[in-house]
Amino acid sequence: MSVPLLTINRVRKAFGGLVAVNDVSFEVAKGELLGLIGPNGSGKTTMLNLISGALSPTSGNILLSGQNIAGRPAHKLARIGVARTFQLVRVLPSMSALENVIAGAVFGHNRLWGAEALALARVLLERVGLKGREEVPVAAMTYIDQKRIELARALAGNPHVLLLDEWLAGLNPSELRVGIELIREISEQGRTIIMVEHVMDAIRSLCSRCVVMNSGTKIADGRSADVLADPDVVRAYLGDDHA
Amino acid sequence: QDPVRIGVSASKTGPLAGGASGVLWPNIKLWVEKVNKAGGLKVGDQMRPIEIVEYDDKSTPEEAVKNIQRLATQDKVDLIIPPYSTGLNLATAPLIAKYGYPQIVSTGNANDLEQFVKRWPNTFWLLGKAQGIADGIVGTLKDLHDAGKIGNRVAVVNVSDAFGLEMIKTGKPALKQAGFDIVYESSYPLGNQDLAPVIASAKAANPDAFIAYSYPPDSFALTEQAQLQKFDVKAFFVSVGGNLNAYGKRFGAAANGVLIMGGVNASDPVFQAYRKEHLEVTGQEADWWASPVAYASLEILQQAVEHVGSLDKKALNKEIQSGTFKTVIGDVHFENNINNNNWTVAQWNDGVVHGVRATGNLQGAQQPVLKPAWPSN
Amino acid sequence: MMNIPRKELLALGAGLAGVAVLAFLPLVTEGFWLSLSVNIMLYAAICTAWALFSGPTHLVSLASAAFFGVGTYSVAIFIDVLPFPALILIAVVAGALLATLVGLATLRLSGVYFVIFTLGLAELLGQIVTWVQTNFGGTIGLYVFTDFTETHLYWMLLALTVVVFVTGWLINRSRLGLALRIIGNDEAVARHVGVDTARTRVILFAVSGAFIAVAGAIMAPRYGYITPDAAFNPMTSFLVVIMALLGGTRRLWGPLVGVVPFTVVMDFISGHFPNQTAVIMGLAFLAIVYVLPDGVTGQLETLFRRRRSIDKSLLAASAEEGR
Amino acid sequence: MLILLTGLLLGGTYTLIALGLTLQYGVARIMNLANGETLVAACFVTFWLYTGFGINPLLGLLVIGPVAFVVNWLIYTWLMQPLVKRARNRGMLEVDSILATFGLLFLFQGLMLQAFGGSYFNYEFLAQPFSIMGNSFGLNRVVAFVAAAVIAVALYTFLYHTDRGTAVRAVAVDPRAAMLVAIDVRKTAAFAFALGGAITACAGTLLSTFYTFNTSMGVIFTMKALIIVIMGGVGDVRGAVLAALVLGVTETLVASLLDPGLTLAANYALFIVVLLFRPQGIFGKRPA
Amino acid sequence: MLEVSNLGVRYGRHVALDGVSAHVSKGEICVILGANGAGKSSFLGAVAGLVGTEPGTSIVMNGKDVTKLDAHLMVEEGIALVPEGRGIFGELTVAENLRLGSHARRAKADAGKMLDFVYGLFPRLAERPRQLAQTMSGGEQQMVAIGRALMSKPDILMLDEPSLGLSPLLSKELFKSLAIIAAEGFGILLVEQNARLSLRTADRGYLIETGRIVGEDTAPNLLKDPKVMSAYLGDAAAAAH
Numbered sequence A: 001m002s003v004p005l006l007t008i009n010r011v012r013k014a015f016g017g018l019v020a021v022n023d024v025s026f027e028v029a030k031g032e033l034l035g036l037i038g039p040n041g042s043g044k045t046t047m048l049n050l051i052s053g054a055l056s057p058t059s060g061n062i063l064l065s066g067q068n069i070a071g072r073p074a075h076k077l078a079r080i081g082v083a084r085t086f087q088l089v090r091v092l093p094s095m096s097a098l099e100n101v102i103a104g105a106v107f108g109h110n111r112l113w114g115a116e117a118l119a120l121a122r123v124l125l126e127r128v129g130l131k132g133r134e135e136v137p138v139a140a141m142t143y144i145d146q147k148r149i150e151l152a153r154a155l156a157g158n159p160h161v162l163l164l165d166e167w168l169a170g171l172n173p174s175e176l177r178v179g180i181e182l183i184r185e186i187s188e189q190g191r192t193i194i195m196v197e198h199v200m201d202a203i204r205s206l207c208s209r210c211v212v213m214n215s216g217t218k219i220a221d222g223r224s225a226d227v228l229a230d231p232d233v234v235r236a237y238l239g240d241d242h243a
Numbered sequence B: 001q002d003p004v005r006i007g008v009s010a011s012k013t014g015p016l017a018g019g020a021s022g023v024l025w026p027n028i029k030l031w032v033e034k035v036n037k038a039g040g041l042k043v044g045d046q047m048r049p050i051e052i053v054e055y056d057d058k059s060t061p062e063e064a065v066k067n068i069q070r071l072a073t074q075d076k077v078d079l080i081i082p083p084y085s086t087g088l089n090l091a092t093a094p095l096i097a098k099y100g101y102p103q104i105v106s107t108g109n110a111n112d113l114e115q116f117v118k119r120w121p122n123t124f125w126l127l128g129k130a131q132g133i134a135d136g137i138v139g140t141l142k143d144l145h146d147a148g149k150i151g152n153r154v155a156v157v158n159v160s161d162a163f164g165l166e167m168i169k170t171g172k173p174a175l176k177q178a179g180f181d182i183v184y185e186s187s188y189p190l191g192n193q194d195l196a197p198v199i200a201s202a203k204a205a206n207p208d209a210f211i212a213y214s215y216p217p218d219s220f221a222l223t224e225q226a227q228l229q230k231f232d233v234k235a236f237f238v239s240v241g242g243n244l245n246a247y248g249k250r251f252g253a254a255a256n257g258v259l260i261m262g263g264v265n266a267s268d269p270v271f272q273a274y275r276k277e278h279l280e281v282t283g284q285e286a287d288w289w290a291s292p293v294a295y296a297s298l299e300i301l302q303q304a305v306e307h308v309g310s311l312d313k314k315a316l317n318k319e320i321q322s323g324t325f326k327t328v329i330g331d332v333h334f335e336n337n338i339n340n341n342n343w344t345v346a347q348w349n350d351g352v353v354h355g356v357r358a359t360g361n362l363q364g365a366q367q368p369v370l371k372p373a374w375p376s377n
Numbered sequence C: 001m002m003n004i005p006r007k008e009l010l011a012l013g014a015g016l017a018g019v020a021v022l023a024f025l026p027l028v029t030e031g032f033w034l035s036l037s038v039n040i041m042l043y044a045a046i047c048t049a050w051a052l053f054s055g056p057t058h059l060v061s062l063a064s065a066a067f068f069g070v071g072t073y074s075v076a077i078f079i080d081v082l083p084f085p086a087l088i089l090i091a092v093v094a095g096a097l098l099a100t101l102v103g104l105a106t107l108r109l110s111g112v113y114f115v116i117f118t119l120g121l122a123e124l125l126g127q128i129v130t131w132v133q134t135n136f137g138g139t140i141g142l143y144v145f146t147d148f149t150e151t152h153l154y155w156m157l158l159a160l161t162v163v164v165f166v167t168g169w170l171i172n173r174s175r176l177g178l179a180l181r182i183i184g185n186d187e188a189v190a191r192h193v194g195v196d197t198a199r200t201r202v203i204l205f206a207v208s209g210a211f212i213a214v215a216g217a218i219m220a221p222r223y224g225y226i227t228p229d230a231a232f233n234p235m236t237s238f239l240v241v242i243m244a245l246l247g248g249t250r251r252l253w254g255p256l257v258g259v260v261p262f263t264v265v266m267d268f269i270s271g272h273f274p275n276q277t278a279v280i281m282g283l284a285f286l287a288i289v290y291v292l293p294d295g296v297t298g299q300l301e302t303l304f305r306r307r308r309s310i311d312k313s314l315l316a317a318s319a320e321e322g323r
Numbered sequence D: 001m002l003i004l005l006t007g008l009l010l011g012g013t014y015t016l017i018a019l020g021l022t023l024q025y026g027v028a029r030i031m032n033l034a035n036g037e038t039l040v041a042a043c044f045v046t047f048w049l050y051t052g053f054g055i056n057p058l059l060g061l062l063v064i065g066p067v068a069f070v071v072n073w074l075i076y077t078w079l080m081q082p083l084v085k086r087a088r089n090r091g092m093l094e095v096d097s098i099l100a101t102f103g104l105l106f107l108f109q110g111l112m113l114q115a116f117g118g119s120y121f122n123y124e125f126l127a128q129p130f131s132i133m134g135n136s137f138g139l140n141r142v143v144a145f146v147a148a149a150v151i152a153v154a155l156y157t158f159l160y161h162t163d164r165g166t167a168v169r170a171v172a173v174d175p176r177a178a179m180l181v182a183i184d185v186r187k188t189a190a191f192a193f194a195l196g197g198a199i200t201a202c203a204g205t206l207l208s209t210f211y212t213f214n215t216s217m218g219v220i221f222t223m224k225a226l227i228i229v230i231m232g233g234v235g236d237v238r239g240a241v242l243a244a245l246v247l248g249v250t251e252t253l254v255a256s257l258l259d260p261g262l263t264l265a266a267n268y269a270l271f272i273v274v275l276l277f278r279p280q281g282i283f284g285k286r287p288a
Numbered sequence E: 001m002l003e004v005s006n007l008g009v010r011y012g013r014h015v016a017l018d019g020v021s022a023h024v025s026k027g028e029i030c031v032i033l034g035a036n037g038a039g040k041s042s043f044l045g046a047v048a049g050l051v052g053t054e055p056g057t058s059i060v061m062n063g064k065d066v067t068k069l070d071a072h073l074m075v076e077e078g079i080a081l082v083p084e085g086r087g088i089f090g091e092l093t094v095a096e097n098l099r100l101g102s103h104a105r106r107a108k109a110d111a112g113k114m115l116d117f118v119y120g121l122f123p124r125l126a127e128r129p130r131q132l133a134q135t136m137s138g139g140e141q142q143m144v145a146i147g148r149a150l151m152s153k154p155d156i157l158m159l160d161e162p163s164l165g166l167s168p169l170l171s172k173e174l175f176k177s178l179a180i181i182a183a184e185g186f187g188i189l190l191v192e193q194n195a196r197l198s199l200r201t202a203d204r205g206y207l208i209e210t211g212r213i214v215g216e217d218t219a220p221n222l223l224k225d226p227k228v229m230s231a232y233l234g235d236a237a238a239a240a241h
């Protein structure tokens, strides 16, 4: 691992007395697909919120390509190159699929405008499997399609880091297969991704490395196979019969 | 008979409605009823009934202007009774002038009237300039002071809107010039009725006299607080609102000796008859200042028409400029379109208000008395 | 995105023709109808300017009276020393400046908080003007004597309305317009795709405020005598919102659709029922709301719309979304 | 001390003005622009009962409160319910209710105009000095303060310590989910709206003992109420009371020590400060 | 206990459900499987009284016709729903949410007992009774939602995708809890994407496709059904074991 793209350095986030993220540190290399897992309420979403600028840490540093980005507002981070999806899908309901993705292209790291943004949006919609549905208002789309839009929108900014918060949740098994392949493709094109997920099949088949959190602290970090066999992780997260 | 159509645009709703419906509207009703009962308005050798075309200006200039336009160009009325308040009279003046109607303003006054009158010579100002009214109380206090009846410490407050500021603007220098020491001075926002702090601060300054350039709700609130806090001064003055009959009713004996802005000659039988009629026809008591003035403006309009013998606007304007008119507030004659004979200070005494000071040559002023301590209840 | 769609060209043509016709109005009528038209044109300009900001952001601003008053005072204070065009310029600057200040102060406020803040603004300014004049001399009322007739006012307001429309159209086609639409849909998403929501709002608020101030400046000669309570009349703000909502704020021309019938109906009522105006106006208003549910709400549905459709989830679990 | 007491008394008045709207807007989700007109109408009715029939305003409360409750119940079920039903989301309801209550505002105002005309009214009731720690205050204001305290405490106890009250708050938070826990949302919302209206009317009755009022004054009260409701956090009784008291004390402080002309400016400064530090209001919860 | 026949739902012109019949008995766990948009949530919503039904629909609960009852009355009849997206009261505390669960008249008497049961089932809730529900994590909120529904002492508990967003451990525990709940005599009607886990726990299952029931069988049979295996269990899921 050469210079890491993203370094989380003793990051802490407290809500009043509750410490949601407790001095967590880890690194993400360029091009890596990192799984961030842990029990409910262990601080995963909070971690993503800290990286994407939705929240600012109580203490600690977050370095992106060596630059400290902790506490910067979300829109600045989006420009620098951090894009995300949301745990509960969030699309722009009154806009078409195309416009949703253009939004990412225009204001994200890419900062395209006009024909270029349009072209990129078309390409991305095709990539996530929505070719031919560009003009459909997203409010009328199914859950999985909305998730696709969200992904395309995040990609349109051409981010250095892509944060996926339970992007695969709520998909049925066949949809899940499609979703996993999509993420794999994106990762193989060299995009750095952190994914929070409870679907172990996805973690197993996608992530070479995992960070596991439990009540705000990091309890494991390493190759997925090792981590998922770690007795602590099994006890806290997976449950016995998964071992 | 072909009626004479007279247009009115004034406030029925909005912040100015309180004043307009106490002062302007009832007098229009009274006047029209009286004239029509007597056979109508005498135009030349005809007696023509009056027909009123009325609109609500909602207390806004936009509506007021539109209403005047409607009256002039749609309804094509013969005469116009102008709106209530200084602001709306000034705002509608250009239009009323454009159509040539005389505009006899009974419910507004300002300071730079000469300039205004030059521009719009069809406007007539019954209440005179603001200065006259504002300074009246200063003169009364000075007299009391010179007579050795009160000291020279004065507390003065004002409602901070156009009216209050016009008043304070000339009132304050006048007080200083008369040698008074202003020991407390403040303004409060329009509509504020929570004036306990104002009275408390004024009381703390220990003045001999208290002047409030105030509006109805606050005139009441200030008086109530003064009474509650036992703020006893020898001269206690409130402005608009103190002239209302309701003021006397509300405070009863406690109102005795309270000085108010404006006034009337209460012993004038013409005025007394007017008050009686006002109550009979409108079911509402006339106040002790603005009502008779508003009524007088209508009498002037009526007499001008009778004198001229036609509804020709030019001739009417000319007649109002030069003529003398017999009204409930006495004989009125405009000098440079401004009436310079006005009651400026009056005093409550057993449910009746007597004028104690006037500009010009008004008769019947009584000697002001010192205010007794508030009765304890 | 870059070339102008046919539909818009057609609309442009129709708009130009309409403006040309409207411009001739004062030559065929004067007096009452012209006065009414001035009022309509005034609200057309203000409501459209209002909707430039409040439409896409879904933030209901009740600051119109404040901007209007600032414009009126720009004229009132300097009328004797500067030519009228310069006064308009001052109004633009003053309106934009005020909007920027307010925008910066209220950046973190959302929804109703913003509404209330702006509601108080006009009152506050009115009082500050009064207070300054009380304590630092000067009269409270300022005369504005000009030679403008209603026709002049009408033409100026018409021109202003056209400028507001053109600006709105340009904004819609720009990055700013896209940013606004995104914010209106979902602010959290907007921030995370890289929209500087704060700056976007402030800029737009400034543009909108400047236009309303100009409207105030143009109207100053009609008032003749400017006092704080008339210039900063809170009713202006309410009327603007009501008319704009009535017409709908999703399209640039939406507010116009509200202004014309509203002004005409209300005028009809006050003309024919001077003593029952309030009662009938109230009933008429209720009738409009109930009888035309889609005329009113259909277009407005997005005005306050929260995030995504309620059907998908009964409750937004905001803790997870990092709000 | 005098300042503090005067300020608290004023705060009590403000509490009265705001509590009703807290319920109507916070729970029933109706941004009632006609709130001030309800208050003024109660002033008039009290005046009429007192001067016409000699009915003591405090006794008048016993009539006016229940009548206002019924009237507001009817207003809700007849006029607001259709809007609630057709609204597809919170925002639409907000727009619709603003438009509809704006109509109501005119209607009420017009009716009062027909009945009482536009002039100023007031009457004398308990305008006696009442001495607290050597300072004298209007007994009518003290009575209003006590009433405000009683109403606020009762309302708070009801909302936070009874099941019925919790149900009311649940409706405020999420009407759809409330149905799922066996709450009759329609009735509960109507109840909240009616109770709010009744409280506003009682406020009017109490205020009329020391305010001068006329037909056009409703909007002043509505604005004040809105500010307090928002400052306290929409729908939060504790917040509204605290905001009202803070506002009362600040205004009195500024009026006494600085300049009464600056009370409004002080209000807004306070408003901004509160919202900068707690954008959701004093006790408000973060928006969902 | 719950008997639904010929249920129809439409949104405007869009027919979401057409002639759907199903039943759930006491102590039984019944799962509905179907693709996204098939109409599963609409079905639960219709039964709970949240969504209007078409004429011809009949819903009978404990022998009583409840077809046209409002949602809040459905709860009194013993039908509780944990809706999609949870539908908890975010601005109220956990304890208040649970207390509201027993707002129904039928639940008042046993509120204390049920609360103990819920706290036993979800100890996390017992630890944080005063936290605002909306600041709980996704999984914790799911517990609040289920706990609240249980508080109404329902005869039938309906859950719409309850395992969504839960950790593997919690999902397993949830299904264990459901089994316990069912054993206590509650009937359970469940919509799930996690077909394998749910079929393992359930007694019976329905398959729903574009608004119609296309299959019904016992859970073990469905687990073996090749059609079900390919459509709802998926290869990826199979590969994990």
Ligand SMILES: Nc1ncnc2c1ncn2[C@@H]1O[C@H](COP(=O)(O)OP(=O)(O)OP(=O)(O)O)[C@@H](O)[C@H]1O
Residues within 6 Å of the ligand: A015, A018, A019, A020, A038, A039, A040, A041, A042, A043, A044, A045, A046, A047, A087, C319, C320, E135, E136, E137, E138, E139, E140, E165
């Ligand atoms: N705004 C907040 N205020 C208070 N506590 C919060 C807030 N946001 C999160 N928390 C708490 O912080 C902890 C971590 O929450 P987070 O949402 O990060 O969990 P998570 O790991 O994403 O869980 P899940 O898998 O269930 O989504 C939880 O206990 C939650 O209750």
Ligand SMILES: Nc1ncnc2c1ncn2[C@@H]1O[C@H](COP(=O)(O)OP(=O)(O)OP(=O)(O)O)[C@@H](O)[C@H]1O
Residues within 6 Å of the ligand: A143, C311, E011, E014, E016, E034, E035, E036, E037, E038, E039, E040, E041, E042, E043, E084
């Ligand atoms: N309120 C509504 N208005 C219009 N159409 C709706 C509404 N609710 C659902 N639908 C439509 O009805 C159909 C069935 O929706 P439903 O939510 O019941 O499906 P589902 O099986 O629960 O799907 P999912 O797995 O995505 O939750 C879908 O096509 C959906 O788009």
Ligand SMILES: CC(C)C[C@H](N)C(=O)O
Residues within 6 Å of the ligand: B019, B084, B085, B086, B087, B107, B108, B109, B127, B163, B240, B290
């Ligand atoms: C002197 C008063 C009658 C003045 C009037 N009320 C005004 O508005 O200016």
Ligand SMILES: [Mg+2]
Residues within 6 Å of the ligand: A044, A045, A046, A087, C320, E137, E138
């Ligand atoms: Mg999470």
Ligand SMILES: [Mg+2]
Residues within 6 Å of the ligand: E040, E041, E042, E084, E160
């Ligand atoms: Mg569903």
